[in-house]
Amino acid sequence: MTRGSTLPAHRLSDLPDRVALPALPEQTRTPPPARTALEGFNGAPAAEAHRILLDCLRSLSWAHRVTAHRPYPTLDALLAASDEAAYDLTAGDLTEALAAESLPPLPEDAYGAAHMALGAAHAAYEARFGHTFVICLDGLPPNEALDHVLETIRSRWANDPEKEREVVAEELRRLARQRLAGALEDPGL
Template sequence: MEHFNAASEEALEQTLLSCLRSPRWCRRVAEHRPYPDLDSLLAAADEAAYDLTWPDLTEALAAESLPTLPPGTYSAAYTALSAAHAAYEARFGHVFVICLEGVPRGECLDHILEGIRSRLTNDPEEERVVVAEELRRLARERLVHALRGAGNCASNHNEPAPGR
């Protein structure tokens, strides 16, 4: 946490924006430094994510893309995923997001396709709630990953490693 708390505003903003492309979320997380431990940081990140408005979420969604599929995935799988994603984007007007934390690599494609297909049945308001939760989970996963990459104490945290 020492590295995170001591980072310059510019470095911190870059790190936080790599987790979630929402300037409002970044400001909210940054303004509460210093954090005594990872759990406090993650709680603040969650709280900041819960406070995002739909325009904030739309801004964050604009920077998202579909998760990367594992190497060796068959071309038919890419076709199925492309078709499902196109249907989702046509229905909701934005990219499909899903957090794959804890999903084994070999099950990612099935998890993504199942998620798109089941969420296509949501009405737009229901899907906004799901999208907000998935973005919050992605931001949390990316934040833990960024701290681990910095050689921080996050590696001792009992959260599972990111699923990618």
């Protein structure tokens, strides 16, 4: 069997000042560095960053302020900016954020009486303060959440409205921080 014409073999001596470099095997090539969630957040269009932030705390002014100060060099810097913006929430901002909050979910194995107790405690709280009860359960073991929520809602019911507004603002700040840190752990960001 005859083959068609072939190109002449190249020899290094035929190519002065050239060096032949072998190709690296596929598995030894270094892939481009993966983009971190923080880099994704920093580089996202403003509308997308704003949406991510509103999932953490439903305050338009808070989300706008945190979005406007991008890029953040570290997650800690972003969380500090989130905290600062949360400390500056006005009464209207708090009302806006509270309107989107709901009670923390009960564990799936919670018994019916727990649902009734939490419902009654929340109804009394909402009647007194005019908004939903919010609490950040970050770091609390799931098996202690129900008792903690019930105990806290009952103790906070005794607060005067101004003191409770301060507590609510702090709980919203903690919730925003927890949710934002969780959102930026998501590699799909």
